[in-house]
Amino acid sequence: MAKHFFPKTLFQKLIFTFIIMAIYLAGRELPLYGVDLVAYETFRGHTDDLIMQTIGGDRYKTSILALGISPFMFSMLFVQVAVAFKSADSKAHTSPKKITQATLALMLIWATVQAYFTTGSTLYIYQGGIELILARFISGLQMITGAFLILWLATRNGKYGVGGQTILIYVNILDSVVRTVKSRDFEEIKIIGVVGLVALFFTIIFENSEYRIPMQRISIHNIYSDKNYIPIKLNPIGMMPVMFSSAFFMLPVYITIGLSTLFPQDKKLEWAVQNMDTTHPLGIGVYVVVLYAITIIFSFVFISPKNLAENLQKAGDSITGLRAGKRTRRYIGARVFFVSLFSATFMSLFIGLPLVLQLKGYVPQEVMSLPSIMIAMASINCNLYREFRAVKDYDAYIPFL
Known part of the structure; x- marks a missing residue:
């Protein structure tokens, strides 16, 4: 009876997914280098676009997971579109390894561009000079690293858990809806x-x-x-x-x-x-x-x-x-x-x-x-x-x- 209601494999996958979700939520609380967290307190309860938040990271772009899953999703989408335009024979000769390499390369470029623009609009405790430049550079590297950390979490969850990368989107959805409705x-x-x-x-x-x-x-x-x-x-x-x-x-x-x-x-x-x-x-x-x-x-x-x-x-x-x-x-x-x-x-x-x-x-x-x-x-x-x-x-x- 216990096996019928709690299948062993499903139970193990759910436990692994909960661990991945916990790591992801913890990562969203780790602040970027030099970010002015006090300044962002004035934005609590306000939001611009719930949809972009679901594929983004934290709500105010202040954590190492600020870029969210969007670099991976956009890169994967464009690579899939490029592959889709190939003929059936050409697709058969396109190895999964090449598709993965192309996705990672495009993701690195996309994440770098996103990090550049995000750091430009982020509020830092430094007002200018070399300190501000250094803070933007370090936080940009943290964002790019965080994007690849999210990719690793999504890949692990797809292999050993349930939901793949969509489970991270699901976490963002619940967080955005609950916080917005409560306010x-x-x-x-x-x-x-x-x-x-x-x-x-x-x-x-x-x-x-x-x-x-x-x-x-x-x-x-x-x-x-x-x-x-x-x-x-x-x-x-x-x-x-x-x-x-x-x-x-x-x-x-x-x-x-x-x-x-x-x-x-x-x-x-x-x-x-x-x-x-x-x-x-x-x-x-x-x-x-x-x-x-x-x-x-x-x-x-x-x-x-x-x-x-x-x-x-x-x-x-x-x-x-x-x-x-x-x-x-x-x-x-x-x-x-x-x-x-x-x-x-x-x-x-x-x-x-x-x-x-x-x-x-x-x-x-x-x-x-x-x-x-x-x-x-x-x-x-x-x-x-x-x-x-x-x-x-x-x-x-x-x-x-």
């Missing part, structure tokens, strides 16, 4: 709370639902032949649009600022710079467009119609009623576009609506990202549940000898 009155969060709960409910449904493309395999001719299909999850790329929309939104912002610098007399560009944020209608519109673009583009990257069609053709399989080749590729592409458009509309509704409510003054700016957080939490919970089930099923096997 607000019920009247301030009741509207956004209802929107968040509805978003949570629909995310769970979409995470566990899929669009099925019926197919015919040449190796199956029995009663199971009609149960073969290509599954496409209704939420194809999970929480990725939620996690990265804020980061990719900065691209049009920087472009607008750059154009305004080149053409300082242009009044339209000056107006665009002043309104390119999520507190103005222009910024909200661009943000939603970015969200659609991320969802659709990355759906095609990770569910490649080209590679699916090539693999079907090589195996001799086909979609029911279609010839293998270009027609199959176009058919799969149309279905991926339809599903990703549906997912993007869902995301935009529950992420864009809070922005509009904040613009109208119905919800505080500090809590407008709560529905986005709930979507990310639901996606992580669904993945954790599947992993728990898989480990529990593994524990159910009894050794033959």
Whole structure:
């Protein structure tokens, strides 16, 4: 009975994950060299973007884990995108070692750039001179080291625990939500709370639902032949649009600022710079467009119609009623576009609506990202549940000898 409720392998993995979480939480309390912790006390209870906090480190960028998991996630994402554009044969000749090396190299560059800009905005106890330069240099090295420490923790947890790197995001989510909700009155969060709960409910449904493309395999001719299909999850790329929309939104912002610098007399560009944020209608519109673009583009990257069609053709399989080749590729592409458009509309509704409510003054700016957080939490919970089930099923096997 005890084995049924507390499988040995699952229990061991959970213990290891709790240890990793404890180390991560302890690391977030270790201050950077020379940082003025007293000055940051005035910011307690205030926050800008809950979403960026979930992939960042500590809330105020004052610990050695200030960069959080974002350098690793962004680097891994770009490498995966680069690999996804390769042909099936080229992918087969790309070793995991090369992918890891490319990810680490890009992560080092990304973490260095992030550390440089973060130290520039960090408050130090030194007012200037060589002491301030030294403090920025040392704290920058600490941030980069902390980013690789987080990568090590995530890797260890992926191998011996549950949840992989997402468990660290989960810690940040819980911390951000609890601290933000505790600092607000019920009247301030009741509207956004209802929107968040509805978003949570629909995310769970979409995470566990899929669009099925019926197919015919040449190796199956029995009663199971009609149960073969290509599954496409209704939420194809999970929480990725939620996690990265804020980061990719900065691209049009920087472009607008750059154009305004080149053409300082242009009044339209000056107006665009002043309104390119999520507190103005222009910024909200661009943000939603970015969200659609991320969802659709990355759906095609990770569910490649080209590679699916090539693999079907090589195996001799086909979609029911279609010839293998270009027609199959176009058919799969149309279905991926339809599903990703549906997912993007869902995301935009529950992420864009809070922005509009904040613009109208119905919800505080500090809590407008709560529905986005709930979507990310639901996606992580669904993945954790599947992993728990898989480990529990593994524990159910009894050794033959």
